[in-house]
Amino acid sequence: DMKVTQMPRYLIKRMGENVLLECGQDMSHETMYWYRQDPGLGLQLIYISYDVDSNSEGDIPKGYRVSRKKREHFSLILDSAKTNQTSVYFCASSWGGPPTEVFFGKGTRLTVV
Amino acid sequence: GDSVTQTEGPVTLSEGTSLTVNCSYETKQYPTLFWYVQYPGEGPQLLFKVPKANEKGSNRGFEATYNKEATSFHLQKASVQESDSAVYYCALSDSSGSWQLIFGSGTQLTVMP
Numbered sequence: 001d002m003k004v005t006q007m008p009r010y011l012i013k014r015m016g017e018n019v020l021l022e023c024g025q026d027m028s029h030e031t032m033y034w035y036r037q038d039p040g041l042g043l044q045l046i047y048i049s050y051d052v053d054s055n056s057e058g059d060i061p062k063g064y065r066v067s068r069k070k071r072e073h074f075s076l077i078l079d080s081a082k083t084n085q086t087s088v089y090f091c092a093s094s095w096g097g098p099p100t101e102v103f104f105g106k107g108t109r110l111t112v113v
Numbered sequence: 114g115d116s117v118t119q120t121e122g123p124v125t126l127s128e129g130t131s132l133t134v135n136c137s138y139e140t141k142q143y144p145t146l147f148w149y150v151q152y153p154g155e156g157p158q159l160l161f162k163v164p165k166a167n168e169k170g171s172n173r174g175f176e177a178t179y180n181k182e183a184t185s186f187h188l189q190k191a192s193v194q195e196s197d198s199a200v201y202y203c204a205l206s207d208s209s210g211s212w213q214l215i216f217g218s219g220t221q222l223t224v225m226p
Contacts, residue, residue, distance in 0.1 A: 004156070031212055042202060042218040043157070048211065058213065090156050098145065098206050100164075102214055104156030 002027050006091050006105035013112050019078035021108050023091030029103070030096035032074040034058075034066060036087040037107070043090065049074055050096070081112045115140045119203045119217035126193050127225050134188040134220045136177075136203035144205040146170075146179050146186045147214065151200040160201070193224045 004025045013019050025032065034046040035058075045058030047066040055066050063085060067075045074093075078085055088109050094102045119136040126132060138146070145164040149157040161170035166181035175190045186203060203217040 033213065040218055043216040045213050048213055050212070056211070092156070094212075096212075098212055099214055100145070100162065101159050104158065106154065106156050 002103060004091055004093055004103050004105035006089075006108050009106065009108055011108060011110045013081050013110065015083055015112055016080050019081050019085075019110065019112075021076040021078075021089055021091075021110070023074045023076070023105060024072055025074075025091075025093040025103070026072065027093060027103065028071060029093035030071065031094045031099070032068065033092040033094075033102070034064070034074070034076045035090045035092065036060070037090060038087050046076065046089075078110075081110075083112050086110060086112045114209070115144070115205060115207055115215050117203050117205055117215055117217035119201075120220045121218070122200075122221035123223060124220060125223045125225065128195055129192050132188070132190040132193050132197075132222065134201055134203075134222070136186045136188065136217060138184050138186065138203070138205050140184075140205060143181075144207070146177075147204040147206075148175065148177055148186075148188050149202040149204060149216070151202065151219075153199075157200075157202055193222070195224045195226050198222055198224045 032049045035043040049055045049068045092104045116139045120134045147162045148160040150160045151157040161172040163170040163179040169178045200219045204214045
């Protein structure tokens with residue numbers, strides 16, 4: 001079953017708390033992504049990972065970091081969350097190379113209060 | 114850098130009417146173009162892709178032609194159904210070699226019965 005799984009689906013955090021969003025995929029895809037989705041802005045790339053410990057900043061990396069220690073897992077970390085990081089976060093994966101299809105998870109809705 | 118511009122929403126149509134969602138792009142190379150669809154509570158999923166200029170992609174009654182001269186990739190459907198209500202994203206594969214997809218801002222479509 002080809003799936004990208006995100007946990008948790010919903011999360012409420014206080015400003016200044018640390019946040020960990022987790023993502024797993026069962027397709028052995030080399031490339032994984034973290035996007036955030038905001039109304040009117042579409043999907044913006046936060047980080048891209050080409051394989052284990054091979055990560056690159058996307059368009060909006062400020063305030064985020066990532067960790068990929070196993071090919072099937074990719075974590076997004078917010079150190080000291082801010083209210084403007086309230087958003088829906090999507091993890092995605094694809095085969096290595098220029099993407100022919102990117103598979104998305106169902107998203108995590110994060111609210112920072 | 115590469116960019117995608119698409120019809121701003123929301124778009125509301127009656128069942129049986131035709132749909133056009135405009136998409137134009139800027140790139141220095143020859144990307145693969147994609148249309149993604151996102152249903153409520155789900156992540157985006159691939160509707161179809163077209164890797165070559167002047168070719169057409171289609172799926173579930175939706176179609177789009179990769180027009181290199183006009184740098185356009187408009188999504189069309191002759192007769193929409195209530196089940197087509199979703200957000201539609203135009204996207205292109207980045208030409209810088211980063212392997213990311215660059216998304217438009219999305220178009221919310223609501224089809225009334």
